[in-house]
Amino acid sequence: MPQVGEEKEPNRMKVLLLMCGEGLGHTSRCLALGKDFLSAGHDAYFGAYGYSKDLVEKTGYTAYEIPPELTLVGNAGTLNMRKSIAKTLKNSSPGDLRKILKLLKETEPDVVLSDGYYLGILAAKHRKTPVYFIGHQFNMEEFFRNKGLFVGLAGKLVKSFYARIFRSVDGIIVPDYPLPYSVNRRNFVLSRDINDMIFFSGPLIRWKYGEVEAKKLPRPNVLSTIGAFGYREAIFRSVLEAAKLDPGINYTFITGPEIDPSQFPEIPDNVKFTGFTENPFPYFKGSDLVITAGGHGTLLESLAFGLPILSFPDEKHNEQENNASTIEEMEYGKRLSYLTRPEAILACIREVLEEEQYARKTRRAKELAESLEGPAAVRKLLEEKIEG
Amino acid sequence: MRIMILMCGEGLGHTSRGLALGEELLGAGHEVHFGAYGYSKELIEKVGYSAHEIPSEIKLVGKAGGLDFKGSIEATLKNAQILGGPRILKLTRDIKPDVVVSDSYYLGILAARALKIPIYLIINQSNMEEFFKSRGVPIRLLGELTKKLYNRTFEKVDGIIIPDYPLPYTVCRRNLSFTHKVKEKLFYSGPLVRQTPEETEEISLERPHILSLIGGFGYREPIFRNVLETAKLDRSIHYTLLSGPSVDPSKFADLPENVEILRFIKDPFPYFRSSDAVIAPGGHSTMMEALSFGIPLLSFPDEGHSEQESNAAVVEEEGYGRRLSYSTRPEVILECIREVLEDERIQTKTKRVRRLAGELSGPKATRELLEKEVGEK
Numbered sequence: 051m052p053q054v055g056e057e058k059e060p061n062r063m064k065v066l067l068l069m070c071g072e073g074l075g076h077t078s079r080c081l082a083l084g085k086d087f088l089s090a091g092h093d094a095y096f097g098a099y100g101y102s103k104d105l106v107e108k109t110g111y112t113a114y115e116i117p118p119e120l121t122l123v124g125n126a127g128t129l130n131m132r133k134s135i136a137k138t139l140k141n142s143s144p145g146d147l148r149k150i151l152k153l154l155k156e157t158e159p160d161v162v163l164s165d166g167y168y169l170g171i172l173a174a175k176h177r178k179t180p181v182y183f184i185g186h187q188f189n190m191e192e193f194f195r196n197k198g199l200f201v202g203l204a205g206k207l208v209k210s211f212y213a214r215i216f217r218s219v220d221g222i223i224v225p226d227y228p229l230p231y232s233v234n235r236r237n238f239v240l241s242r243d244i245n246d247m248i249f250f251s252g253p254l255i256r257w258k259y260g261e262v263e264a265k266k267l268p269r270p271n272v273l274s275t276i277g278a279f280g281y282r283e284a285i286f287r288s289v290l291e292a293a294k295l296d297p298g299i300n301y302t303f304i305t306g307p308e309i310d311p312s313q314f315p316e317i318p319d320n321v322k323f324t325g326f327t328e329n330p331f332p333y334f335k336g337s338d339l340v341i342t343a344g345g346h347g348t349l350l351e352s353l354a355f356g357l358p359i360l361s362f363p364d365e366k367h368n369e370q371e372n373n374a375s376t377i378e379e380m381e382y383g384k385r386l387s388y389l390t391r392p393e394a395i396l397a398c399i400r401e402v403l404e405e406e407q408y409a410r411k412t413r414r415a416k417e418l419a420e421s422l423e424g425p426a427a428v429r430k431l432l433e434e435k436i437e438g
Numbered sequence: 439m440r441i442m443i444l445m446c447g448e449g450l451g452h453t454s455r456g457l458a459l460g461e462e463l464l465g466a467g468h469e470v471h472f473g474a475y476g477y478s479k480e481l482i483e484k485v486g487y488s489a490h491e492i493p494s495e496i497k498l499v500g501k502a503g504g505l506d507f508k509g510s511i512e513a514t515l516k517n518a519q520i521l522g523g524p525r526i527l528k529l530t531r532d533i534k535p536d537v538v539v540s541d542s543y544y545l546g547i548l549a550a551r552a553l554k555i556p557i558y559l560i561i562n563q564s565n566m567e568e569f570f571k572s573r574g575v576p577i578r579l580l581g582e583l584t585k586k587l588y589n590r591t592f593e594k595v596d597g598i599i600i601p602d603y604p605l606p607y608t609v610c611r612r613n614l615s616f617t618h619k620v621k622e623k624l625f626y627s628g629p630l631v632r633q634t635p636e637e638t639e640e641i642s643l644e645r646p647h648i649l650s651l652i653g654g655f656g657y658r659e660p661i662f663r664n665v666l667e668t669a670k671l672d673r674s675i676h677y678t679l680l681s682g683p684s685v686d687p688s689k690f691a692d693l694p695e696n697v698e699i700l701r702f703i704k705d706p707f708p709y710f711r712s713s714d715a716v717i718a719p720g721g722h723s724t725m726m727e728a729l730s731f732g733i734p735l736l737s738f739p740d741e742g743h744s745e746q747e748s749n750a751a752v753v754e755e756e757g758y759g760r761r762l763s764y765s766t767r768p769e770v771i772l773e774c775i776r777e778v779l780e781d782e783r784i785q786t787k788t789k790r791v792r793r794l795a796g797e798l799s800g801p802k803a804t805r806e807l808l809e810k811e812v813g814e815k
Contacts, residue, residue: 295797365618378606387605389624393797394604401790 061437063092066159068150070166071102071118075347079184079225079254080165081109086425095157097150097170108328109256114153117146119169147172154179161436163223171215180436182221184254186346187237187369188212213241221247221435223428225254226350227418231380233349236372249431252422253350257331259416264335268300268320270403273337275304275330275348276362278314282343284388285362289341290314291392292399293321299399302337304330331355339383339402341395344370349377356416358408359383360398362390381411439812440469442535444526444546447478447494451723452541455560455601455630457485459539462801463808471533473526473546484704490529493522495545527552537812539599544591551594556812558597560630562722563613563745564588592620597811599804601630602726603794607756609729610722612748625807628798629726635792638711638731644676644696646779649709650717651724652738654681654690654699658719660764661738665717666690667768668775669697675775678709707731715759715778720746725753732792734778734785735759736771757787 065087069076077098084094096106097116106113150173154162164170165184174181216222226232228250272293278286286303293301294316301321305311311323324333331351334340340352344363352359361377363370365388374385384398402408443460445452453474460470472482472489482489522545530538530549540546541560550557592598598616602608604626616624654662662681669677670692677697681687687699703709710716710731718724720739728735735753739746741764750761760774778784 365621384606389605389621389626391604391626391628391798393628393794394607394626396797397607397790397794405786 061433063087063161063432063436064095064157064159065092065432066095066097066154066157066162066170068097068116068162068164068167068170069102071098071100072166073345073347074102074105075345076165076167076184077102077105078256078347078351080163081106081111082254082256082425083163083428084111085256086429090426090429092429095159097153097167105328114157116153116167117143117149117169119146119167151176161432163432168215171219175218180220182223182432183216183219184223184225186224186226186234188216189237189239189368216244216247219247221249221431223431224248224250225252225424226250226346227252227353227415227422231415231418233353233373233376233380233382234346234369236376237369249428251428251431252424253354253419254424254428255331255351255354255419257329259335259355259420262331262335265302265332267302267322267333267336270338271300271302271336272339272341272399273302273304273330273333273357274341276341276343278303278305281364281388282362287314288388288390288392288395290317290321292395294318295392295396296400299396299403302333304333339399344374346373349373353382353412353415354419356412358402358412360386360395360402362386362388381407382415383408383412439463439536439808440471440534441808442471442473442530442533442538442546444473444492444538444540444543445478446542447474447476449721449723450478450481451562451721452543452560453478453481454632454723454727456539456541457482457487458630458632458801459560459804460487461632462805466805466809468805471535473529473543490533492529492543493525493545495522495543523548530555537808539808547591547595556596557594558599558808559592559595560599560601562601562610564592565613565615589617589620592616592623595623597625597807598623599807600624600626601628601800602626602722603628603729603791603798607791607794609725609749609752609756609758610745612752613745625804627804627807628800629730629795630800630804631727631730631795633707634796635711635731636796638707640712641708643678643709643712646674646714647676647678647712648715648717648775649706649713649733650677650679651706652679652717652719654679654685657740658738664766664768664771666693666697668771670694671768671772672776675772675779678713680706715775720750722749725749726795729758729788729791730795732788734788736762736774736778738762738764738766757784758791759784759788 067080067084069080080096084096087094096111096113098106098113099116099118103113103115147169150169154173154177159179162170162174162179162181163184164181171181171183226234229235232250274289276282276286276289297318297320299320303321303323304327305323305325311317334351334355334357337357340357341360342348344361349359359377360383361374363374377383378385383402386395386398441463443456445456456472460472463470472487473492474482474489475492475494479489479491526545527549530553535555537556537558538546538550539558539560547557547559602610605611608626650665652658652661652665665679673694673696675696679697679699680703681699681701683701685701690699710727710733713733715734715736716728717736718728720737720743725735736759737750737753739750753759754761759778762771762774
């Protein structure tokens with residue numbers, strides 16, 4: 051990473067990647083982009099906070115601390131919208147924008163890439179630095195629907211704010227397959243006048259399939275990324291029960307760092323816990339199926355590695371529910387619920403492993419991801435727009 | 439435990455799953471009291487159990503090709519017994535059950551609540567307001583009222599048992615709509631069917647064999663006749679047609695040799711076990727029976743009966759069979775039969791749900807739930 055203030059060579063861009071820290075999906079794709087920029091000889095700076103910043107640092111990069119923007123709060127199976135709004139407002143301070151402006155002044159980027167992080171856009175606009183927005187959800191007002199008058203009004207405000215933001219940026223990068231294969235297509239309502247600004251990059255994954263060495267795992271292997279904390283614990287336990295029903299299928303649980311395997315009695319021989327790993331891709335490559343929530347990042351990673359998916363979207367989380375429905379509709383896997391009993395989870399696993407169309411469709415998704423080369427495509431776009 | 443199982447008597451589906459659960463509980467040494475009325479009570483007695491008479495609750499009336507909603511509401515109000523509530527209350531007080539399981543029978547819920555007895559509801563539909571849509575203002579208003587009443591009822595019960603496969607395999611999923619608060623109480627038991635394929639003896643039926651459960655009377659008679667015509671088009675496919683007790687098979691002239699018409703089947707399970715496809719309306723219980731035996735379905739939902747239409751649509755969507763209509767001609771019915779017999783994907787899908795039904799063990803899982811939850815109280 052270059053030193054701040056260092057003079058840049060001709061055709062060498064300075065790129066500042068700012069990311070929302072809610073979930074690690076934003077971080078993961080920014081890391082993919084950063085890696086590609088760096089390997090092409092550009093300079094990449096990362097701005098992050100919380101777990102997201104930790105992940106950037108664990109990966110081996112330095113990250114600037116930026117203020118958190120949006121805080122999501124969940125309880126028993128769902129996302130709590132009211133609490134999330136209250137917490138977000140509580141966490142915001144008028145000095146936040148100043149901090150980002152200072153960061154831009156220090157790093158003097160040629161372009162800012164803001165992944166779900168809106169302060170970065172405001173700051174870049176203020177400094178007249180080209181700015182691109184990375185996002186996979188463009189119907190945020192759906193989040194606020196049918197949740198009472200207060201939340202509904204907040205939704206209207208949010209919608210008009212987003213509409214203005216989307217019009218003000220230099221481009222919008224959607225880290226998904228282009229239509230008709232976009233997994234996020236149900237979360238996509240944008241006015242026509244900004245259609246020309248949208249670029250579907252393809253999945254932004256840190257490692258290409260060919261670069262990864264598969265973890266040697268007994269097959270068939272199911273990789274579960276469902277955390278065992280909070281409202282997802284019930285799903286975690288159901289998947290564990292499903293594992294007990296058929297010892298012929300093996301399971302790898304990528305769990306959070308806070309999980310102590312000994313808290314789960316009778317872990318069968320066909321189940322292994324990995325603990326937290328910042329590089330899950332060898333596990334993806336060594337598996338036959340992924341069980342995950344409905345987060346866009348993991349869904350895209352699974353598909354780019356040609357794996358079918360069982361998706362358990364968070365209840366009332368419209369974006370995840372929409373993603374999971376598309377996964378089912380495209381025959382990339384199945385949508386389940388936290389009420390799905392272990393026997394039915396096992397039936398889904400068998401169905402997806404045995405029925406040929408799932409393997410065929412996800413192999414196609416993997417091949418398409420390879421030919422789209424998401425990170426390189428974004429880099430080339432910016433090289434052309436910024437340098438050109 | 440002493441368990442009182444109450445059931446709605448409209449159609450025999452509620453009874454059939456009430457019996458499945460009752461037999462499982464009896465087999466585990468519990469004491470079971472059935473409460474039923476009309477045909478439902480007769481069926482319980484025919485099977486060999488005694489049943490307490492309970493007042494009827496809703497009355498469905500049909501006319502040419504569909505359900506008559508105004509007629510059904512009028513008949514329900516006309517038949518409503520003023521003393522129905524006190525009667526069911528007295529019965530519950532007399533039996534003193536540890537738990538009441540009510541299959542779509544709402545008076546039983548009120549009585550159990552009044553007596554502070556744990557109450558579990560079995561339902562395969564919770565969006566009853568759909569029934570009332572597009573039927574004029576008075577009926578729609580009644581629908582709104584019904585919705586409120588049901589939602590409050592769902593909140594009051596201790597648990598709600600959905601006698602269907604868990605998601606994503608739930609056949610009645612389009613008929614379910616619950617508030618988040620109520621969702622916490624749901625238990626997808628798997629099919630509540632009285633016999634498993636493994637417990638059922640095969641009978642010698644010529645194969646391929648189609649079991650048709652469409653009665654030969656009332657508004658379903660045209661379908662019955664169409665199925666009969668279908669049988670004549672390809673004599674290599676064999677049929678058992680269940681006509682219903684009021685139909686005299688001899689009134690159907692030129693019966694081909696590949697067709698047998700039966701007025702009544704006391705035990706339908708050997709027929710399920712020995713058939714290759716089932717033709718049925720869109721009732722939920724018959725679908726669960728066919729699928730738990732791994733048999734593809736050709737479903738003719740009653741016209742305008744949104745619950746049956748939704749079930750049939752899911753059957754088609756999931757690849758368990760085909761949805762047909764009153765206007766489907768015999769040539770097309772035959773095409774659908776050939777398709778479900780030959781299409782490997784349909785065969786795989788139905789085999790998969792047969793296996794899943796076995797693993798879910800609906801009656802056993804429900805018994806264990808009651809033992810755990812009621813036993814703990």
